[in-house]
Amino acid sequence: AQSVSQHNHHVILSEAASLELGCNYSYGGTVNLFWYVQYPGQHLQLLLKYFSGDPLVKGIKGFEAEFIKSKFSFNLRKPSVQWSDTAEYFCAVNTNAGKSTFGDGTTLTVKP
Amino acid sequence: DAGVIQSPRHEVTEMGQEVTLRCKPISGHNSLFWYRQTMMRGLELLIYFNNNVPIDDSGMPEDRFSAKMPNASFSTLKIQPSEPRDSAVYFCASITTGGTEAFFGQGTRLTVV
Numbered sequence: 001a002q003s004v005s006q007h008n009h010h011v012i013l014s015e016a017a018s019l020e021l022g023c024n025y026s027y028g029g030t031v032n033l034f035w036y037v038q039y040p041g042q043h044l045q046l047l048l049k050y051f052s053g054d055p056l057v058k059g060i061k062g063f064e065a066e067f068i069k070s071k072f073s074f075n076l077r078k079p080s081v082q083w084s085d086t087a088e089y090f091c092a093v094n095t096n097a098g099k100s101t102f103g104d105g106t107t108l109t110v111k112p
Numbered sequence: 113d114a115g116v117i118q119s120p121r122h123e124v125t126e127m128g129q130e131v132t133l134r135c136k137p138i139s140g141h142n143s144l145f146w147y148r149q150t151m152m153r154g155l156e157l158l159i160y161f162n163n164n165v166p167i168d169d170s171g172m173p174e175d176r177f178s179a180k181m182p183n184a185s186f187s188t189l190k191i192q193p194s195e196p197r198d199s200a201v202y203f204c205a206s207i208t209t210g211g212t213e214a215f216f217g218q219g220t221r222l223t224v225v
Binding site for chain 1: 157160203205213215216218
């Protein structure tokens with residue numbers, strides 16, 4: 001069965017600090033990879049996705065993620081966070097069977 | 113398209129009552145998912161449908177929970193009888209053909225008192 005592991009449960013940063021959130025998955029087949037964001041009181045929104053091609057994916061709001069197949073990882077990065085990035089971030093994996101599995105989420109708090 | 117539509121947005125009910133949550137997926141999406149989100153357990157996949165057929169319901173916590181998808185444009189998640197520990201936000205999501213990007217509804221916040 002597929003699974004997704006997010007290493008950091010809660011990350012606290014000051015504005016302008018760099019961000020990297022870890023995500024590892026376990027599944028032997030072809031996967032599509034996603035990062036979702038959930039701002040306080042809102043529903044999940046897609047940040048970025050990887051299907052194939054360039055393993056470095058750029059998403060909205062300055063976020064990017066790199067797919068490293070050999071490490072089964074898809075870490076999320078942002079060079080300089082803002083207070084408005086305070087949210088919960090979910091990594092997700094979709095298999096070709098259409099099943100979507102989410103990590104437990106990482107809560108990011110950015111201090112102004 | 114209006115996106116994935118869930119109703120109601122909020123539900124407060126007494127323990128023991130039946131609760132029905134509704135979801136209208138995006139037209140043309142052939143997979144539909146029900147998730148539950150709580151502080152303690154995070155985001156849990158309850159059940160997912162492909163072409164209106166339940167594929168994996170291993171995440172459904174108990175027999176009190178049931179889900180149906182009578183047609184491609186409508187699904188329900190029912191809890192009968194409801195209990196306080198069922199209090200959570202329930203999300204519905206639909207996925208484009210091929211199992212790629214998931215679009216989420218705004219969720220139903222259920223409170224069972």
